[in-house]
Structure formats: C-alpha cells, structure tokens
Amino acid sequence: MYTDKKRKLWPWVIAAILTAVLLVYGFWLFAGGSRRNAKEEGATALKAVIQNCAQQCYVVEGVYPPELSYMEDNYGLRVNREDYYVTYEVFASNLPPKVTVVSKP
Known part of the structure; x- marks a missing residue:
C-alpha cells in the first residue's frame, strides 16, 4: 500500500527566515559602508x-x-558646513593655506 507521508515544513520555513535575515543584514552593512x-x-x-x-x-x-x-x-565658493568640518589656516599671504576637511559623524 502506498501512503502519502506528510513532509515536515518547519525546517524550510526556518531556513527561509534565516536567509531573509542574512540578506537584510548584508544589505544594511553594504549601505553603511558605501555611505561612509x-x-x-x-x-x-x-x-x-x-x-x-x-x-x-x-x-x-x-x-x-x-x-x-x-x-x-568674492569667488562663489560654497561650503557644506552641515556635513563637514573645515579649517582654513593661512601662514603668510604668499604661501598656500593649509586646508583640512573632516566629515561629521
């Protein structure tokens, strides 16, 4: 006699959920790294x-x-002070200034 055994579905559901969680976590890491x-x-x-x-x-x-x-x-320079810290140091008028730009966290 042939009897149809019920397959256990819960291992596949757990595997699907874990895969989805890993994909979301990977996307989150990738997005954070590219933003940085x-x-x-x-x-x-x-x-x-x-x-x-x-x-x-x-x-x-x-x-x-x-x-x-x-x-x-005078020269139309626009500095995004919301996203960056900018220091501009001049030693003498005939020497190039020291410019430092650091992104805000």
Missing part, C-alpha cells in the same frame, strides 16, 4: 575645491585669501 565612502570622497573633493579656489584667488589678486569667507563672498 561617499562622505570621505566628498571631504576629499571639498578640500580640492577650496585649494583650487585659493589658487585662483592667488593668480588673480597675487595673494592667497586671508579667510574662507573671503572666497565665499
């Missing part, structure tokens, strides 16, 4: 823009700008 990389690349790009703007000011005026706000007012 984007902020670091943004900080690097902002630093390059500030240095290029200071260089342009030096070429036009013969001196490096004394403050970051000078470039914002």
Whole structure:
C-alpha cells in the first residue's frame, strides 16, 4: 500500500527566515559602508575645491585669501558646513593655506 507521508515544513520555513535575515543584514552593512565612502570622497573633493579656489584667488589678486569667507563672498565658493568640518589656516599671504576637511559623524 502506498501512503502519502506528510513532509515536515518547519525546517524550510526556518531556513527561509534565516536567509531573509542574512540578506537584510548584508544589505544594511553594504549601505553603511558605501555611505561612509561617499562622505570621505566628498571631504576629499571639498578640500580640492577650496585649494583650487585659493589658487585662483592667488593668480588673480597675487595673494592667497586671508579667510574662507573671503572666497565665499568674492569667488562663489560654497561650503557644506552641515556635513563637514573645515579649517582654513593661512601662514603668510604668499604661501598656500593649509586646508583640512573632516566629515561629521
């Protein structure tokens, strides 16, 4: 005689749930890492823009700008202060300024 045995479904349900949890966790890790990389690349790009703007000011005026706000007012520089900490240090008007850009946590 042929009897149809009931298959146990619960191991497959548990395996499906664990797979879904692992996929969501992996996506969460990937998204967090890419967001962090984007902020670091943004900080690097902002630093390059500030240095290029200071260089342009030096070429036009013969001196490096004394403050970051000078470039914002006269050269159209826009700094995202919500996402980045920016320091702009000038030692002398004929030496390039030291620019540091760090992303906020």
